[in-house]
Amino acid sequence: MRMYLLFLSLFFCSITFAQNSISGSVVENDNQPIFGANIKIVGETAATVTDSDGKFTLVSSGKVPYVIEITSIGFISKRVSVTSNNQKVNVVLKEEQNLLNEIVVSASRTPERVLESPVTIERMGTAEIKKSASATFYDGLENLKEVQMNTSSLSFKSINTRGFATVANTRFMQLVDGMDNSSPLLNFVLGNLIGVSEIDVQSVELLPGASSALYGANAFNGILFMNSKSPFTSQGITAYAKFGQTSQKAAGSNDYVDYGIRMAHAFSPKLAAKANFTYMRGTDWYATNYDDKTNVGRDRSHANYDGINVYGDEVTTNIKGVGSSLAALGLIPASAVNLLPNSNVSRTGYNEINLTDNKASNTKIDFSIHYKPFANDVEVIWQSKFGFGNAVYQGANRYYLNNFFMQQHKLEIKGKNFFVRGYTTNEDGGQSYDMLFTGININRVWKDDKTWFGQYAGAYIGATLLGQTPENAEIAARATADAGRLIPGTAAFNAAFNKVTGEASVLSGSKLVDNSRIYHSDANYNFKDLVEFAEIQVGGSYRAYQLNSHGRIYTDKDGPINYNEYGAYTQLTKKFIDDRLKFTGSVRYDKAQNFDGNISPRVSLVYSGGESRRHNFRGSFQTGFRNPSTQDQYIGFNVGSALLLGSAPDNLTRFSEVRGNDIDGSGTISAFGQAVLGSNTVVLNGLNAYNNSYTATSVAQFSATGNAALLRKTNVDYVKPEQVKAFELGYRSFIRDVSIDVNGYYNIYNDFIGNLNVVAPYYGTTQDAPNATPNPADPGFQTLAALQGGDYRVYQLYTNTSVEIKSLGFGLGLSKKVYRDFEVGVNYNYAEFKFDQEKDPSFEAGFNTPKHRVKASFGNEKLFKNFGFNVSGRWNSEYLWQSTMVDGVIAAATVVDAQINYEIPKLKSTLKFGASNIGGKEYGQVLGAGLIGQQYFASWTINP
Incomplete structure (x- = not known):
């Protein structure tokens, strides 16, 4: 309680200093005022923004002289010296045309221009978030080159880059302010469940290729970095509210709300704090695929039907064998057994829409305290993040994450050339449950399997003796066996549902239990101020898992399973030929508890050609590896039709x-x-x-x-680490106002898991x-x-698999400002893989990626005074979906999103009206998940 009172007092108390002020204005080349430009004193926390007329007043406790920096999205930043109190500062900012000069950190763990990145990198900043026509910035990531989303639920999207991913993408890593967002139990990212609020996003960086050399075993096919804003430089109260509707044939039209608030304040040059709260609620996409899982064309009329989104019909038995058992007990004549077909019959299941309330929600809360104890750049950060909500996750079955809760706590010390951090991730399964066992055990609540199949066999024989055809006999037998079946919506059904979802044992229930956690620490030091001939970095990490599903998912009924892994790396960067040629070499060693250590090297070259050094050619090679996840090793999970068994x-x-x-x-x-x-x-x-x-x-x-x-x-x-050899070539440039980004890759996988x-x-x-x-x-x-x-x-x-798997791909991205401020962007990706199925007929590679993808955007943030708009579209070819739940083909899809926005400078506000999938044709991204319909929204954002 004392800590919370201290935290509140930090927000609502202030310290008085001797103060001075400067004022002025910020305008464009055509003398138009720039609203919302940031003005800060370099090296201090004092900052402000311009009003609707481009004017500002900056109050500071610092003594002159000092330097202020003026920045605004889409403009080249500028620094001005202030030599006297009450000085008037009038600044003209030039528009920034070259987006490839943006600074990124993730590719080499050091600041560098996008142009000079040694590997393919995609970036989304506050300007792109503002222009996005998607309902959330995380949804907008789908418009980045190389990204293929796997949507399991309205509130649960999984990013797929360079293939081999289901919803459970264990080959992809996501970091928020340096913290891995992966679930301790599931080993993969749960979308933006505990990510970052869109009004707190500073930047998003995506590396779509192997990144094991710097980030370890889990960054096998890609890594996403989401960085939040600092309360020292981004202060004040920001809030947004969205209201809209989702529309789907199966679910109809339903309300959608999303709102949030960010509060940040620097109490002194040494102390700052911030807090965020966001809440989203909507109706999930109904999953209504009633095709049979394994038999194309089979429908409910078949005796052994097993629908994709139907649960309980997985219980099946040979009906002639049931007849033999009845005959052995003297319940039917032995001669009657021959009247039964020698085939399987399944129980009648329940549709998914009857086994969930189809509500999707997500609440995120986070706060952080930032302290700079010295005059230099050393900063101490305590950060806590909480995320909880409802979503559907699809693995071997469909699972409803109901009141799922996840939290992270981090202590970090960072400076100009180093960081040291440690954090923990804890989760609680809440009232989550397995839909398959929910259907199975609701059936068993009112009638056990033996009785149901016995009644079916007896009724079938009776109908056959009365001269019924096999088809009609089956109808009569099922009607007899289903007599008394619990009907969704009735009190009896609801009571059975609550009973089953409240019990963890699969013998009678379906509840998922989880109290797992991760303890993680990592550090990095850059010797660039100590070593002159090259930039050298060293770093390392340690992680400990504590798996605790109480025997429900893992084999941990007798107590938690403990597992650990660690790694260390070094990187050298050196420039040659008048700094035109940049060499980067890195190597990492990782060791997991149950496996031998692995070494991951990477080498890359970037050459900047041309008089202005705008022609940048890059090439890289690295070997990466992925340790088997804790699921691969320790799971012991009954999914009905099979039991998932880890191989430790x-x-x-x-x-x-x-x-x-x-x-x-x-x-x-x-x-x-x-x-x-x-x-x-x-x-x-x-x-x-x-x-x-x-x-x-x-x-x-x-x-x-x-x-x-x-x-x-x-x-x-037994399962062992998989390896990849990744080759990549690329070219980036900015020619006659056209931004060009071309890349190609070729990967060779061995021991693919x-x-x-x-x-x-x-x-x-x-x-x-x-x-x-x-x-x-x-x-x-x-x-x-x-x-x-x-x-x-x-x-x-x-x-x-002992069979080598190869994948290759090609990407092209172009963008240009055309007439006035209209901007056009287009990108194309080609991807395919090669695997000799005949050599390993039982193995599924699960590439799950379209061969062709095209994305385009067209917009103007200055259409006319205070108005802007953006339209984005994407198309993908059909592709094969393979997963532990169901295999099949995902149809080709064309999706168009659009938004218009209007700024109200006097209210420091922005209104946005947007729509996703305005064409209205529903499409799927995950076989077994609901088809994605339309989403409309209106939002109001208030800036400080």
């Missing part, structure tokens, strides 16, 4: 489950199996999955043909092409009987 050696023996006798809905073991086992249950662990299983692909072939010679024993190693489905029989010994001659004592034949009798468990393993 201690994980395989720590995991175990009992199968059979309906203990977990797996069904009674067959009579043959009980004779072999001497029991109607069996205990399996991870060793069964890796050492005594068949590949799922060969089992499918065996089931279709009955040919045992097609069966193949699983023969894979992926998933492999395997089938482990309850008994017998698996072998390639087992002997099909009936022999109950033959361990190979026993496995055939197990497969035919349904006595098996499906596992999804994490492993590596």
Whole structure:
């Protein structure tokens, strides 16, 4: 409580100093006033902005002489010396045409012009955020070159750069003020859940390629940096409010609200603080894809239907086997068993829209205290961030993150040439749940599986004896078995729903439990002021995971799993040939707890040609690697149709489950199996999955043909790090007011991490092409009987493919100011990958990226007095979507967004009216997620 009172007092108390002031005006070349230009004293915190007439007054406690700096978006900054109190300063700013002169830090961990970046980099600043026609600045990242969004939910978008990404993009990293935004449990970024408010964004930098040499194993296919504004230089109160609607055929039209406030103040040249609050609420895109997951063209009329957005119909069994069990119990005549089809039947499931309230929301709160203890640039920062809300995450199933909560706390000391920081990330799953098990267990609340299938079989036989066709018999059997089924919206259904989503065990519930955390520290020092011949940097990091899902997701039912990794790097930058040629070389060593250390080198050259050095050619090569995530190693997650199993050696023996006798809905073991086992249950662990299983692909072939010679024993190693060799060439320039950015890349992946489905029989010994001659004592034949009798468990393993994967791509970006202040931009990306599927038929690469993407924008921020507008459009070709949940094709899409804005200088305000997907044609980015409709909004932003 004392800390909070201190924090409040910092905001509402002030310190009095002897003060002086200067005043003046800031205008453009044509003498038009510039509203909102920033004026600050260099080396101090005193700052102000111009009013609607371009005028300003700057009050300072500093003594003359000093230098002030005047900056404004789209103009070249200017410095002016102040030699006397009450001096009048009138400044003319020239418009900045060359956006490629912008300064970026992320590519080399040191400030450099975009033109001189050794690798491809995309940037979004406050000017681009202001022009964006998207509902949020994070949505607007989709218009950057190389970015492909994977939208799982209105409030959950995942960035994909250079392919190989689902919603769970573990190959991409996102840093906010130096803190990794990844979920400690899930190992990937949850969009902007705990990111940054758009009114607090200073800049966004995107590196779309491998960045392991400087940022470690997780920056394998790209990294995003979001940097917030400093309270020393950006002071005052800023607020915004958005109101609009989302429109979708399935969901109709629904309200959308988004508002936030930022407060920042420098209490003295040494002390400043800021706080942010944002809140967003809307209705999610309804997911209504009722195609069968694995059988194209199959619909609900099929007895073994398994819809993509239908849950509960994953419970399936061979109906003839059920008849045999009923006959064995004397419940039906043995002769009646032959009336049943020898095929599977699934229970009737519930649509996704009935298993979630379809609400999306996100609340973000953060505050920071900044202290400069000395006269130099050393700054101490304490920052706390909190994010919570509702969203849908799609992995092996669809999961509703309900009141999901995540927090980060950082202490950082940074100076001109160094930083040292440490932070922790904690999360709480709240009332999150798995939709698949919600559907399965609501069904079981009112009728267990054995009873349902027994009633189905009995009714089918009865209808057949009355002369019904198989189709009509199926309809009658399902109606009989579904008698008493809980109807969505009724009190009984709601009670069952609350019961199931409140229990964590998959035997009766669907709740997801998570209290995992990360402890991370890193440091960097630049020797540029100590070493003259080159710029040398050194740095390192350490991370410790504490996985704690209480046994629900990981194999941690007996206590948290602890895991750590660390790394160190160095980089040398040297310029030659009159500073036209820049060499950058870096190398990083990383070591994870369960794996040998890896070394990641990178070398790059940038040459600046031409008299004005505007022709910049770059080339780079680096090797990168990615350690298996904690999920790859320690997961033990039942997703119904399979069990996801991590391959850390201690994980395989720590995991175990009992199968059979309906203990977990797996069904009674067959009579043959009980004779072999001497029991109607069996205990399996991870060793069964890796050492005594068949590949799922060969089992499918065996089931279709009955040919045992097609069966193949699983023969894979435990998961290990994957590697990439990344080659990149590029060219940047600014020719006759045309900004040009061209790049091409070629990546070679080895030991690529992926998933492999395997089938482990309850008994017998698996072998390639087992002997099909009936022999109950033959361990190979026993496995055939197990497969035919349904006595098996499906596992999804994490492993590596031995087949080399290659990807390549090309990008071109052009922008130019045309007539007056109209600006046109266009970019194109080509991407593809090569993988010999025949050499590893069970492996899915999951490239999930269109081969062709085109994006364009057209706008004018000075259309006429105080008015501006922007229109952006994007198109992508169709592409194959592969994931652990469902595979299929994502259709080509064309999307156009537009906005107009109006500034009210006297109120220091900006009004914006915008619309996303104004064409109205709904499109998808994730197979299984809701189609994306239209979004309209009006916003009002008040600047200090």
